[in-house]
Amino acid sequence: MGRQVTGAIADTSVFDLRLSRRGRRLNKLCEALCSPQERDAFKRDEEAFMSRFGLTEAEKALIRKRDFQGLIDAGMNIYSMLKLGSATGNGLYQMGAQMRGETYAQFLSTRKISDAR
Amino acid sequence: MGRIVGGIGLSHVPSVGPVVDRNRTQEPAWKPLFDAYIPVREWLAKIKPDVAIVVYNDHVADFSFDKYPTFALGVAESYAIGDEGFGTRPLPTVAGDVELSTHLAESLVYEHEFDLTICQELAVEHGFLVPMNLCFPHAGNSWPVRAIPLQVNVIQHPLPTARRCYRLGQAIRSAVEAFSGDARVVVMGTGGMSHQLQGKRFGFMNESFDQWFMDQLESDPESLAGITHQKIMQDAGAEAVELIMWLTMRGAAHGKRVHRHYYAPMTTGMGLITFSDS
Numbered sequence: 080m081g082r083q084v085t086g087a088i089a090d091t092s093v094f095d096l097r098l099s100r101r102g103r104r105l106n107k108l109c110e111a112l113c114s115p116q117e118r119d120a121f122k123r124d125e126e127a128f129m130s131r132f133g134l135t136e137a138e139k140a141l142i143r144k145r146d147f148q149g150l151i152d153a154g155m156n157i158y159s160m161l162k163l164g165s166a167t168g169n170g171l172y173q174m175g176a177q178m179r180g181e182t183y184a185q186f187l188s189t190r191k192i193s194d195a196r
Numbered sequence: 197m198g199r200i201v202g203g204i205g206l207s208h209v210p211s212v213g214p215v216v217d218r219n220r221t222q223e224p225a226w227k228p229l230f231d232a233y234i235p236v237r238e239w240l241a242k243i244k245p246d247v248a249i250v251v252y253n254d255h256v257a258d259f260s261f262d263k264y265p266t267f268a269l270g271v272a273e274s275y276a277i278g279d280e281g282f283g284t285r286p287l288p289t290v291a292g293d294v295e296l297s298t299h300l301a302e303s304l305v306y307e308h309e310f311d312l313t314i315c316q317e318l319a320v321e322h323g324f325l326v327p328m329n330l331c332f333p334h335a336g337n338s339w340p341v342r343a344i345p346l347q348v349n350v351i352q353h354p355l356p357t358a359r360r361c362y363r364l365g366q367a368i369r370s371a372v373e374a375f376s377g378d379a380r381v382v383v384m385g386t387g388g389m390s391h392q393l394q395g396k397r398f399g400f401m402n403e404s405f406d407q408w409f410m411d412q413l414e415s416d417p418e419s420l421a422g423i424t425h426q427k428i429m430q431d432a433g434a435e436a437v438e439l440i441m442w443l444t445m446r447g448a449a450h451g452k453r454v455h456r457h458y459y460a461p462m463t464t465g466m467g468l469i470t471f472s473d474s
Binding site for chain 2: 083084085086088089090091092093094095096099103106107109110112113114115118148151156157158159160161162165166171172175176178179180186189190191192193194195196
């Protein structure tokens, strides 16, 4: 059996070990958000929370800006990002619209039945 | 003696959870999905499974990238409801089946040489719970079947190949048939179908791929098991690679196709296919 991932796919990130390694600090921060106490701590003081996980200045800036595509490129896993989204009031579809370069309303208008959310 | 009585391939879209919890299942946008499960539940009431083996993936809820197992089997008496970052859903703890789990672990490791991670504690999340909500709705404090979680890494590459997942299903079938206790088992392969949740291609779906995948799953799973991750991700979106878990179900469940449904309202092709093994 040869390699399973053989080439780049346009506009698509494949979360492999290189990306996972790059996003190590970011993903650890998100994993912590699976506890209500940690979510409260994040909401109380985002800066302190980010420092606790040793984020670089560039990583902190991505979180401050809620730059979701930037975070994916920096190695944040999409399922980790859902936890950050939840803690910052950004649902999956809001994050998706931003990654597509659209407003939320524009994105919803591209869906067949946008009430299914 | 153990027996596989059915197999179900189905999507595990997380937004279904709150829809169930808030009684929104009859809203026009959701009714087509929930209606598709009415005949499935009637069929399940006839074939009377005791246990569901749920092949699913954890979305960084109870497992983290510190240690992310390729295949992990629950062997516990019960499974807690996990908090995947949005709070814990108000659902009863899921009863397991220690005897069958233990037998599966021994049989899969010794006889079939699948080197599983064995979990004495496991909190389950939407990948596991949404399929349970759809097929085995809880009543009061319990679920109508015991359940065994089988977690597969489909999110951090390298993932197991589709063929390896199919072979695991075949091994599960042999293991269940060699079980000395009585158990009527349903195997559920969850996740997919087409979807991508990141990048400019966010929201990508491909119904013709999804329909082809269900056709092949029914008529020629052995060939379908040769599909690469690249092909699935290219044709159906990066997150569609979860579909390899449907092959585990199909490796375990033979027999005729009973139900088939497809609904793709938002960002995920929500497929459903069942196989009766009686």
